[in-house]
């Protein structure tokens with residue numbers, strides 16, 4: 383079972399230049415969260431700070447009663463074992479085959495016998511669909527396979543928190559769809575707490591339980607997926623819908639003249655697109671963290687964008703027979719139409 387990570391007032395700068403300041407958020411135990419933000423807003427720095435590779439200027443990272451930035455090197459080493467990290471390029475050793483790459487953390491950090499190591503490595507390779515590829519070298523396989531091998535290695539010590547640094551970078555849309563499905567399935571199987579840094583809007587819209595957006599040196603918003611996908615907040619709306627209109631410009635923030643010109647031009651923002659269904663585990667089961675479609679909007683009195691949840695009863699076989707859920711979708715459709 384994953385653990386909650388509570389970040390309070392986290393601030394990081396390099397040479398007096400702030401990357402971000404006063405970031406506070408909670409990664410709920412066992413849930414999938416996505417962190418978005420324009421290039422250079424410090425998403426990778428945030429991941430590195432979470433695992434203690436970078437020290438923040440101020441603030442706390444609570445895991446249970448332990449505040450990571452305040453731990454001694456020795457205690458930090460212990461806490462790091464709670465984390466599994468999928469680095470952008472998989473960070474595999476080029477001279478080792480996949481088996482030895484995945485076995486590496488077990489041989490390095492545990493005293494397991496080679497037969498125990500073998501059982502665990504086979505299990506993890508199977509989880510990511512790489513059974514049979516044990517003898518391949520990283521250079522002999524595709525980028526998508528390298529990501530999956532990196533993921534098997536990130537999971538080998540049964541982490542409670544898994545960090546993904548751009549799991550979709552360099553992948554084509556089909557491979558990205560596969561890796562997204564794998565992330566959902568692994569979350570179902572492990573119940574670990576997942577944090578994904580990505581630029582892929584489709585991933586952000588369909589995979590996570592929560593979304594956060596870093597912008598202009600602070601956390602613009604963090605919350606349940608439906609909250610951000612129904613938000614009218616300009617920067618959230620612009621980013622999650624990949625629009626040119628809004629406060630984010632080519633170099634990060636538009637200046638006052640650009641914004642004024644945009645307002646004067648009378649360009650109307652397109653309406654918010656429907657909230658798409660969240661990806662479901664491929665075995666037809668349920669993730670522990672999963673919430674019924676539309677629940678957040680309903681509980682918070684938010685009318686979702688027109689067309690939201692309309693396909694839910696069809697998209698997920700599980701809900702098809704659930705007339706209550708289907709009824710809820712219908713209510714939204716009629717509310718929206720009225």
Ligand SMILES: Nc1ncnc2c1ncn2[C@@H]1O[C@H](COP(=O)(O)OP(=O)(O)OP(=O)(O)O)[C@@H](O)[C@H]1O
Nearest residue numbers: 396397401419420421422423424425426427428581
């Ligand atoms: N070790 C470091 N020393 C000094 N500056 C750094 C260091 N690491 C990162 N930075 C700076 O911090 C800022 C944020 O970088 P980071 O790589 O975290 O952004 P990002 O949001 O992950 O970007 P991208 O989406 O392009 O990957 C950048 O301006 C970068 O140059």
